[in-house]
Amino acid sequence: MSDVLSAIAVELRDISKRFPGVIANHDVDLTVRRGTVHAIVGENGAGKSTLMKTLYGMHQPDTGSISINGNQLEMRSPSDAIDAGVGMVHQHFMLADNLTVLENIILGSEPAHRGVIDLRSARSRLNELMVSVGTELDLDTEVSELGVGERQRVEILKVLFRGAQILILDEPTAVLVPDEVDELFETLKRLVADGATVIFISHKLDEVLQVSDDITVMRQGTTVAQTTPAQIDRSGLAELMVGSELPSPAGRTSTISDAVRLDVRDLSVPGPEGRPAVESASFTVRAGEIVGVAGVEGNGQFELCTAIVGLRSSSGSVIVDGNDLTHANTRERHRAGLAYIPFDRQREGLMLNAPLWENTLLGREHEESLSKGPFIDGAAARSSAVTIIERFGVLTPNETVPAFALSGGNQQKLVVGRNLVTEPSVLIAAHPTRGIDVGAQAAVWDEIRQARDSGMAVLLVSADLEELIGLSDSLLVMFDGRITARLDPDSITPSELGTHMTGTHREVAS
Template sequence: MDAATPIVELKQITKRFPGIVANDSISLKLHKGEIHALLGENGAGKSTLMNILFGLYQPEEGTIEVDGKTVAIDSPNKAIELGIGMVHQHFKLVQPFTVTENIVLGSEPRKGVKLDYKTASAEVKRLSEQYGLQVNPDAKIQDISVGMQQRVEIIKTLYRGADILIFDEPTAVLTPQEINELMDIMKRLVAEGKSIILITHKLKEIMHISDTVTIIRRGKVIDTVKTSETTPSELAEKMVGRSVSFKVDKAPARPGKVVLDVKDLTSKSKDGISVLDGLSLQVKAGEILGIAGVDGNGQSELIEALTGLRKVDGGAVSLLGQNITNLTPRKISEAGVSHIPEDRHKHGLVLDFSMSENMVLETYYQSPYNKNGFLNYEAIHEQAKNLIERFDVRTPSIQTKARSLSGGNQQKAIIAREIDKNPDLLIAAQPTRGLDVGAIEFVQQQLIAQRDQGKAVLLISFELDEIMNVSDRIAVIYEGQIVGEVLPEQTNDQELGLMMAGSTVKKGAQHG
């Protein structure tokens, strides 16, 4: 094979699902030692295309060449044989197993009939050091951070001899620090002769790390360009088919009365560690309070405490003066709280229910959806149609199962349902995680529209840009406490980053 031959070439790949052409005659070349980004909106067909390359789906038309030879990749095992590995967006790890056990699963080195753990562990350590992954081979998956779990997925592919690595939205679940570390790891992989296809819709990352970008829109290739010869706004326009504003347009907030009042909230984990440690904050009608913090400082526990998913040990939560501490999720929802959960699969949707059933998950027992103890499907379908249209949720039909929608459309569906409840308080946890620029713009506009209608909005996000852009006030959370409050126009990433890392509160900032 000469140097000009691509290491992987996809030729005119077409894949259809009922009611949709996911990939429409897509061609793409990956060269050795290159990071090739695949950019597109949610549901544009990026993951489908890579699932074909990894043998999880079969195309109806088109061919795949590896090293200049046509191959049939009819299973992931075949892909692995050809040196192709995939790091999935939702990790496929066994929680109680150790790092090493997960990495060798299915291709275990044996001594006789027994697993040769020592050899396996040594190989994991070697790979970890060679690529600067710094993973402890003997740690249990359930005890390590999300960023570390992702590194385990990377080593899993390397252990199986992958030279071509597919990363599917790898930064969707990482903190800013972990994202930088991952970028360094990718550069190191390429320096060691690997080639990478990176599925993402984060323009900043593409500009920072990729050599080439292929833009897909609604299943078709729009363009392939050298990263050095393009700009973020050019890419955004090609991706969504219109110009996208990266600045959030909003009038100054006009805060009214206190809607949410949290006083000295404390909660301990199962092993007695304080996850909420005397946390206090207030959110007023007509404002967005953004919570900034590094993952794991009590954000999830705060959301769970406010929505009834976690018992608190001390302190009080009140909504418009009414005490809602430790009420059930249903009672809290009825009191006027809507919740866009951080994990849309776990807490946002029932993936095997239809879209129309998902739209009434919290209201199905109320009129008009319930008639004398029976579900009134006519009213439910009517509601679903209305919301899907209003919020531009792209789904083949209202009967489609939630799991077959793209992440962005799943998220829009949840937002539609939560906003439609007309809450006094909207809690938005990581509302744009894993979404493309077009969908992010839409979600942020919805949050601001809620604020402008006099709702109180509590925004929890790891995206600093989002916190700075969307919030009217920013509260910084560190080790289960609010350690300071700043106004977005009077701070910057550096200062927020320092506060998030626990350095002292800036002068003049009040507590809660």
């Protein structure tokens, strides 16, 4: 490496990468200045992650060149990237749950004498590192006991421990709550001030504008523009991303009828250590109504939804279209017209290794049109899958590819489609647009609105306050397992909602 550090940390020229049947990247040019936060924005499937994997040596580009600090390099494996000072924080954390924080961080670069790990030096180096980054973690805790934000800090420490000066963060904020996002940005600023370079992949435009120095926009596998937050605003950026006007959740006309479709009475769910996870929740959702549930994650929303669909035992009653389902199991509830878009599409919503058509069949095996006696009607199931794929705009070569091959947004569209195609009377939608790009988000919003207009009742749980305010006809706030406020979305701002969610308004509401 030359003595004089180049002002350009990373330079990619004419990168192309094709996978069987897909051109993931073509003609990509990227220039990242040293000591800056450089955001790469684009819809899901625009090729951001593929590009970063190329830079990190996880696969090799078909054409093009990579230069780090002015030296042209060939990245044959992540080890090459690590040697060149490039580190990556993956979107899906690469951590071993049953190993300790310390073990996860030092793995592969263990300080050691003749193969024996030097725990003392590992500890002291890590303690120094944590001080310099301004974070604190118990090194002997197992990662399985950590929350999402802490796991991400482990990932960042892992990268820094290897001496990385160039950090790639793939959608780091997708899994974080607002406080953790602020903490992350603080950390990033500290790192950049110390001379590191951060490449930050995101599709959350506000964050990008807030934190980055430079912005590169990607669309359909290639880089389409480079700009700075000073030169562009949110809508301009969104236009560059999708190539069209930004969709918005707003624009509501009331379609609420008097018929109560979902009636939840006095629902309580026992939690750990004797404290209830949900305490006496009562509410109704009428036909054509969207009721939003706001709340900081972990205040009982998950327990509430899973109790309503019968995945978790609870007291109180659940009535759908006048049928008391309190003692019904999940399948009976499902057949009675209760559909559920789960919190985590990969864990609860999809069989990742199964083809799409089997995934769209989940929960619908009993439908007469899809079965022949005790057997599945394969042809009918496939054509039903094709219908869902077309109607909900799932981008995929065909219905036989495994679900893991789809991007997050397309996976979500498939889950939403599967639930809406049966025309349920009640939809429990948990984070229906989490982690998906603006285009897919608009599609999902449209579908939910259309279903609502045709008389479906929707219970919407979301961490996206604009989505909640924009879509909902009325809002419930959950705090500490209880419904602490009922608000009118037309007369509330995100910041007011925020004070309710953090419990500041608690006394007033009860």
